Amino acid sequence: DGGITQSPKYLFRKEGQNVTLSCEQNLNHDAMYWYRQDPGQGLRLIYYSQIVNDFQKGDIAEGYSVSREKKESFPLTVTSAQKNPTAFYLCASSIFREFLAKNIQYFGAGTRLSVL
Amino acid sequence: AQSVTQPDIHITVSEGASLELRCNYSYGATPYLFWYVQSPGQGLQLLLKYFSGDTLVQGIKGFEAEFKRSQSSFNLRKPSVHWSDAAEYFCAVGVRGSGNTGKLIFGQGTTLQVKP
Numbered sequence: 001d002g003g004i005t006q007s008p009k010y011l012f013r014k015e016g017q018n019v020t021l022s023c024e025q026n027l028n029h030d031a032m033y034w035y036r037q038d039p040g041q042g043l044r045l046i047y048y049s050q051i052v053n054d055f056q057k058g059d060i061a062e063g064y065s066v067s068r069e070k071k072e073s074f075p076l077t078v079t080s081a082q083k084n085p086t087a088f089y090l091c092a093s094s095i096f097r098e099f100l101a102k103n104i105q106y107f108g109a110g111t112r113l114s115v116l
Numbered sequence: 117a118q119s120v121t122q123p124d125i126h127i128t129v130s131e132g133a134s135l136e137l138r139c140n141y142s143y144g145a146t147p148y149l150f151w152y153v154q155s156p157g158q159g160l161q162l163l164l165k166y167f168s169g170d171t172l173v174q175g176i177k178g179f180e181a182e183f184k185r186s187q188s189s190f191n192l193r194k195p196s197v198h199w200s201d202a203a204e205y206f207c208a209v210g211v212r213g214s215g216n217t218g219k220l221i222f223g224q225g226t227t228l229q230v231k232p
Contacts, residue, residue: 040125042224042225043220044222045219090160100217101148102148102210102218103218104165105162106162107159109157109158110158
């Protein structure tokens with residue numbers, strides 16, 4: 001089955017710790033995205049990548065980092081600089097690397113991150 | 117600034133009743149418009165989209181939406197709601213960036229509860 005796999009489903013972070021959220025897709029999509037979802041705020045874009053070895057900041061990139069070493073993988077690191085990391089994190093992908101505004105995005109099932 | 121507003125945070129309807137979820141957007145150019153649905157603890161799934169042409173678009177699960185340029189609206193409708201429609205619904209607008217970039221801007225979401 002083709003799709004987007006996010007792991008782990010639940011993650012707990014200690015003070016001062018960096019944690020990495022995994023996102024893997026086997027859809028052969030060019031573009032990948034990370035969103036943060038907080039209650040009542042919809043989805044906010046953290047980072048996106050249109051091609052391997054390239055990525056762009058979204059609206060709320062501070063305290064986060066990403067890499068895109070392989071087409072199918074786009075891990076997100078929540079660093080200790082992110083002071084309010086508790087949220088639901090969603091990874092998405094879309095077929096084309098161009099015309100991102102009209103690309104249909106396909107979503108993973110999400111990772112819920114909490115602070116201990 | 118580009119934005120999407122979903123005025124209703126929470127809506128409750130009886131099973132079998134009709135449904136309309138409101139969405140208003142602010143965007144200077146011709147918009148690309150989307151409706152996504154999210155079941156609890158899951159990712160988002162596309163219901164329908166509008167790029168151009170007929171302003172009444174049909175989607176999956178019996179949903180439809182109408183684009184009204186004069187009102188900057190893209191309301192989602194369903195003639196008869198089923199209990200399985202209980203979920204959170206997100207309206208989004210695709211905005212173009214420089215070059216071939218772009219992104220989706222999401223509304224805050226509307227939670228639909230269905231009474232038996």
